[in-house]
Amino acid sequence: xxxxxxxxxxxxxxxxxxxxxxxxxxxxxxxxxxxxxxxxxxxxxxxxxxxxxxxxxxxxxxxxxxxxxxxxxxxxxxxxxxxxxxxxxxxxxxxxxxxxxxxxxxxxxxxxxxxxxxxxxxxxxxxxxxxxxxxxxxxxxxxxxxxxxxxxxxxxxxxxxxxxxxxxxxxxxxxxxxxxxxxxxxxxxxxxxxxxxxxxxxxxxxxxxxxxxxxxxxxxxxxxxxxxxxxxxxxxxxxxxxxxxxxxxxxxxxxxxxxxxxxxxxxxxxxxxxxxxxxxxxxxxxxxxxxxxxxxxxxxxxxxxxxxxxxxxxxxxxxxxxxxxxxxxxxxxxxxxxxxxxxxxxxxxxxxxxxxxxxxxxxxxxxxxxxxxxxxxxxxxxxxxxxxxxxxxxxxxxxxxxxxxxxxxxxxxxxxxxxxxxxxxxxxxxxxxxxxxx
Amino acid sequence: xxxxxxxxxxxxxxxxxxxxxxxxxxxxxxxxxxxxxxxxxxxxxxxxxxxxxxxxxxxxxxxxxxxxxxxxxxxxxxxxxxxxxxxxxxxxxxxxxxxxxxxxxxxxxxxxxxxxxxxxxxxxxxxxxxxxxxxxxxxxxxxxxxxxxxxxxxxxxxxxxxxxxxxxxxxxxxxxxxxxxxxxxxxxxxxxxxxxxxxxxxxxxxxxxxxxxxxxxxxxxxxxxxxxxxxxxxxxxxxxxxxxxxxxxxxxxxxxxxxxxxxxxxxxxxxxxxxxxxxxxxxxxxxxxx
Numbered sequence: 001x002x003x004x005x006x007x008x009x010x011x012x013x014x015x016x017x018x019x020x021x022x023x024x025x026x027x028x029x030x031x032x033x034x035x036x037x038x039x040x041x042x043x044x045x046x047x048x049x050x051x052x053x054x055x056x057x058x059x060x061x062x063x064x065x066x067x068x069x070x071x072x073x074x075x076x077x078x079x080x081x082x083x084x085x086x087x088x089x090x091x092x093x094x095x096x097x098x099x100x101x102x103x104x105x106x107x108x109x110x111x112x113x114x115x116x117x118x119x120x121x122x123x124x125x126x127x128x129x130x131x132x133x134x135x136x137x138x139x140x141x142x143x144x145x146x147x148x149x150x151x152x153x154x155x156x157x158x159x160x161x162x163x164x165x166x167x168x169x170x171x172x173x174x175x176x177x178x179x180x181x182x183x184x185x186x187x188x189x190x191x192x193x194x195x196x197x198x199x200x201x202x203x204x205x206x207x208x209x210x211x212x213x214x215x216x217x218x219x220x221x222x223x224x225x226x227x228x229x230x231x232x233x234x235x236x237x238x239x240x241x242x243x244x245x246x247x248x249x250x251x252x253x254x255x256x257x258x259x260x261x262x263x264x265x266x267x268x269x270x271x272x273x274x275x276x277x278x279x280x281x282x283x284x285x286x287x288x289x290x291x292x293x294x295x296x297x298x299x300x301x302x303x304x305x306x307x308x309x310x311x312x313x314x315x316x317x318x319x320x321x322x323x324x325x326x327x328x329x330x331x332x333x334x335x336x337x338x339x340x341x342x343x344x345x346x347x348x349x350x351x352x353x354x355x356x357x358x359x360x361x362x363x364x365x366x367x368x369x370x371x372x373x374x375x376x377x378x379x380x381x382x383x384x385x386x387x388x389x390x391x392x393x394x395x396x397x398x399x400x401x402x403x404x405x406x407x408x409x410x411x412x413x414x415x416x417x418x419x420x421x422x423x424x425x426x427x428x429x430x431x432x433x434x435x436x437x438x
Numbered sequence: 439x440x441x442x443x444x445x446x447x448x449x450x451x452x453x454x455x456x457x458x459x460x461x462x463x464x465x466x467x468x469x470x471x472x473x474x475x476x477x478x479x480x481x482x483x484x485x486x487x488x489x490x491x492x493x494x495x496x497x498x499x500x501x502x503x504x505x506x507x508x509x510x511x512x513x514x515x516x517x518x519x520x521x522x523x524x525x526x527x528x529x530x531x532x533x534x535x536x537x538x539x540x541x542x543x544x545x546x547x548x549x550x551x552x553x554x555x556x557x558x559x560x561x562x563x564x565x566x567x568x569x570x571x572x573x574x575x576x577x578x579x580x581x582x583x584x585x586x587x588x589x590x591x592x593x594x595x596x597x598x599x600x601x602x603x604x605x606x607x608x609x610x611x612x613x614x615x616x617x618x619x620x621x622x623x624x625x626x627x628x629x630x631x632x633x634x635x636x637x638x639x640x641x642x643x644x645x646x647x648x649x650x651x652x653x654x655x656x657x658x659x660x661x662x663x664x665x666x667x668x669x670x671x672x673x674x675x676x677x678x679x680x681x682x683x684x685x686x687x688x689x690x691x692x693x694x695x696x697x698x699x700x701x702x703x704x705x706x707x708x709x710x711x712x713x714x715x716x717x718x719x720x721x722x723x724x725x726x727x728x
Contacts, residue, residue, distance in 0.1 A: 042669065047682050052516055054682070076669040079681045083665055086575075090666050094580035096588070271494055290692070293491050 039071050039332040042099040044078040044087065046317065048157070049286050049353050053077075056352055064339045071332045081105050081317065088322070092117060098322040100333040103156050106144040106318040107393035107401075110232045113147055114395055114436075118320045120150035124334040136343075136359045138382070140314050143390035147232065148438070153318035154341045155358035157349070159286045160312045160388055161218050162381050163187075163305070167298035169194055169201065169279040180280070180302025183309050184222065184248055187280070191258035194279035203258035205278035206249070208412050210266040212405035213392055215282050215304070217313040219245035221389040222306015226313075227404060232394045233436035237404055238419075238426035245306060246418040250411050263409060270294075284315065285381035286354040292375065301380040303387060310387040316355065356382050394429075395436045403428045479708070486510065486698035494693055509698035517679035518671050519702055526675040529594050529664075530657045534650055536599045541649070542642070544600070545608025546634050550620065560609075566602035575666055582667050593667040594675065598657065604649050611645040612638050647721035658707055676703045 043061075047053050054077055061073045076099065078084040084104060091098050092115075104112065112118045125133055134142065134151070141155035167177035173193040181187035191203025206215055213227075220227050223241040228234070236242060252259040270287050272278040274294040282304050283291075292299055303310040319337040321330060339345060343361045350357035351371040362368055363382060372379045394400045407425035410416040416424075487505040488494065490512070513519070547553070548560050578597045587593040615638055623633045639646075661677040668674045683692070683699040711718065 054516070074669065077678070077682065079661075079665050079678070083662070083681070086662065087666050090576050090579050093576045094583055096579065096583045 037070055039328050041071060041073045041101060041329060041332055041336055043073050043075045043336065044084050044099040044102040045075060046078055046081045046084040046103060048081065048317070049355070053353070056349065060340060060345055060349075064336060067339070068332075068335060071335065073336060078102075081108075088117065089115070092324070098324055100322060100325045100329050101337055102320055102322060103317040104153075104320055105397075106141075106153065106155070106158075106314070106316065107391050107397050109144050109147055109152055109318075109393055110395045111397050112320060113152065117323055118152055119323050119330065120152055121154070121321065121334070122150050124338075125151055128338065136361050137341075138356075138358065138360060138385045140385045140388035140390075141356075141358050143314065144393045145318060153320045154337050156317055156319045156337075156340060157353070157355045158314060158316035158318075158358055159284045159355055160314050160381055160385065161215055161282050161304050162285045162288075162312070162384065163280055163282055163302045164273055164287075164291060165280045165300040165302060166273070166276065166295075167300045169276065169297075170300070173279075177298070177300060180300060181305055183305050184219075184307045187305050188252070188256050188258065191252070191280065192256060195258045199260075201276060202260055202272075202278050204252060204280045205259060205264055205269055205272055206252070206282045207264045207266040207269050208249075208409055209263050211401070212408045213401050214313060214315060216246065216249060216404070216408045217389070217392060218282065218304035218311055219249055219306045220311070221313060221387075222304065222309060222311030224306070224308045224311075226389045228390065228392050228394060231438055233433045233438060235392070235394060235400060235404075235426070235429045235433070237407070237429060238422045243418050243422050246408060246411055246422060248307065249408070250418065253412075254414075262413060285356055288375070288377055288381075289354045292377070299377060301377040303380075303384045310384060312384065312388050313391040314385070314388050315391055350378075354378075356385070394433060396432050399432055400429050403432070479704075482697040482700050485693050486701045488694040488697075490692070490694050509694045510702070512695060513683070513698045513702055517682050517699075519676065519679055521671050522674060522676045522679040523706075525591060525673060526658060526677075528591055529675055530654050532591070533595045533598045533657050534653050536595070537601050537604055537653055538646060538650070540600050541604030541608045542634065542639060542646070544605040545612055546630075546638060548605065548609040549612035550617075563602045563605055567606070571597075572662060575663060578663070579666055588667060589669045589673050591673050594664045594673065597663070598653075601649075601653070604653070607645055607649055608642065611642045615641055644721035644723075647717055651718055651721075654710075655707065658704075679703075 045053075045057060054075075057075050061075055065072060078087050081104065084102060085108060088098050088102060088104075098117070137155055138158075140160075141158050142151075145151050145153045145155070163180050165180050170177040170190075173190075175190055175193060181190050187204065194201065194203035208215070217227060220242050223245050225236070225239065225241040227236055227242055229236060253261040266283075269278070269281045269283050270291050273281045273283075274291060274296075276297070285301075288301065304312045319340060321333045321337065325333065341358055343359050343365060344367075346357040346359050347362040347365040347368045349355060350362060351367060357363065357368065360382075363372075363379070392401055392404065403425045407416075407421040410421045411418050481500070484500040485494070486509055487507070488500070488502040488509070489504060489506050490508060492502045544563075548556065574597070582588055582593045582596065585596075587596065619637050620633060623637045628636065658675075659677060660675070661681065664675050665678055665681070668678070680699050680703050683696045
């Protein structure tokens with residue numbers, strides 16, 4: 001039977017062939033070939049604070065390359081922390097070569113080791129002086145660097161929650177503006193005096209969105225314990241001090257009425273604080289510069305608290321060396337992360353970004369002393385690291401953090417009682433972690 | 439009107455009044471919706487001129503005490519937006535040009551030719567509509583790596599040179615065109631390419647405009663794929679530059695800076711839409727797309 005339809009003519013393929021040719025031509029862009037003696041490292045870094053981060057990083061790299069003429073570093077901005085991890089995982093799964101060095105969350109440790117993505121740094125650390133090398137880092141910042149007897153990362157951009165308070169409002173309420181509350185009870189008492197019944201000023205605002213588990217950990221660590229122990233396969237969500245901590249968090253708005261009810265947005269806290277809507281907030285130490293820039297009153301910085309006193313988790317990113325890179329790259333990568341975590345770089349990085357310098361010696365440098373003379377509040381967070389505990393980190397980290405965060409939010413929105421919510425969270429977490437031996 | 443119609447007898451005046459009331463109500467509803475959609479954009483523009491050292495608050499939610507371009511200066515200082523602009527335009531334009539060629543050819547083939555495996559092939563193409571682009575990142579990356587295209591503009595564009603949606607749209611559009619026109623062109627001695635060009639493409643312009651708009655806005659905003667396959671400034675689009683402002687999880691949003699970055703990124707797209715507004719709306723009406 002004859003069809004009215006024409007057969008597909010051969011010339012039909014011509015445009016496709018042309019397109020393919022164009023692509024092939026475009027692909028032949030010249031690639032720079034470094035001289036054989038130089039090693040070119042790729043360094044992925046995420047951005048989590050404002051400021052000219054790329055310029056700062058480029059500046060450090062220029063300095064590093066001057067000191068190490070045989071090493072070139074190609075710094076790649078890789079979005080946020082989550083994007084950076086996605087980019088690296090895609091590269092590994094797709095059979096490509098990962099970057100040599102990457103800044104990832106310190107809490108990504110177990111997931112990275114589980115997926116066989118990172119190299120242990122023991123030999124390098126030993127060659128650099130072993131414990132005497134490590135001892136200069138704040139111990140709290142190394143809490144999520146060790147696993148299975150190895151050390152896997154060095155701290156780079158670290159922070160911790162602190163309590164910001166409005167000294168002017170403290171004075172007006174008859175409170176001592178020279179110090180913040182020393183424990184949960186003191187914080188509640190102060191907040192009661194600071195809260196105005198008409199809702200114009202709240203005594204306290206603590207965010208519970210975004211990463212709700214993080215600030216909640218402050219309550220738990222301030223209760224003298226933590227939600228995670230030594231093993232990366234076990235959490236203590238339903239332990240009595242954790243339940244008590246969550247009860248306290250919820251009581252702030254329901255029982256004491258010193259905090260607005262419901263879920264408070266992380267991004268709005270600094271705004272509410274500088275506008276005088278909240279007399280005290282808990283926020284990242286990294287917010288200090290921004291708060292000082294906008295506040296028209298005297299800003300006090302103190303520590304987050306639980307029933308027994310000060311307590312806070314750490315936060316932020318560490319530098320990892322990735323697996324699957326050539327041996328000469330490994331040596332160069334170690335030199336690079338040693339440089340980036342060095343006293344001078346950490347001091348400069350801290351004064352420019354608001355991160356806490358990872359090394360104690362950074363606070364003895366002239367640059368840092370000058371900075372602290374100008375901004376005395378910047379000295380508070382590092383001094384409080386002795387009260388800090390490890391940030392929640394386990395296998396399948398993201399999932400476990402979400403389980404705890406969901407439980408916290410369920411209680412704060414009145415959907416569940418603390419004991420029930422945390423019992424459920426513990427069961428879910430146990431299921432997720434059952435597959436892991438340590 | 440009062441002279442020609444007798445009140446109470448003819449229904450015309452009341453129906454007329456009712457109609458105009460409905461019209462007015464409709465306009466009010468539309469205006470409310472339009473304002474609702476416009477507010478985020480208007481607010482973003484206002485706040486991008488907000489002094490960075492003045493906090494946003496319920497009483498100071500817009501320009502602040504003195505409108506300033508400081509945020510734009512900071513934004514341009516933080517990210518190389520000029521290069522990013524160029525890259526985005528090349529990426530979006532390149533994808534669109536190749537897409538228009540491939541979808542009109544493929545759509546034409548599926549609409550008017552008969553070949554072995556036609557239905558299977560078309561089914562496979564339709565199946566792609568169900569696969570989210572993010573699920574293909576790893577295999578796509580793998581292909582780019584093997585082609586040695588990593589960190590090039592072509593790598594960002596390549597996975598989108600074909601479009602299942604566009605092929606489907608063009609096929610449906612071409613199918614409506616009377617075959618007699620095709621036959622007449624053939625009789626006049628036109629080959630298939632000439633037929634496509636002179637007979638099929640002119641009436642398909644609204645569909646192509648509609649497709650172009652959805653393609654441009656998708657690729658202008660795409661973030662994850664370009665981030666994964668590029669490493670350097672010379673191959674990265676605007677959205678990656680915007681990430682420097684939006685990923686500030688640690689300290690909370692710097693709204694004046696974020697909005698300035700956003701206005702820089704979406705500004706040209708907005709301008710493009712305002713200029714070609716009429717054509718876009720007409721094309722959407724014709725093609726039945728939303």
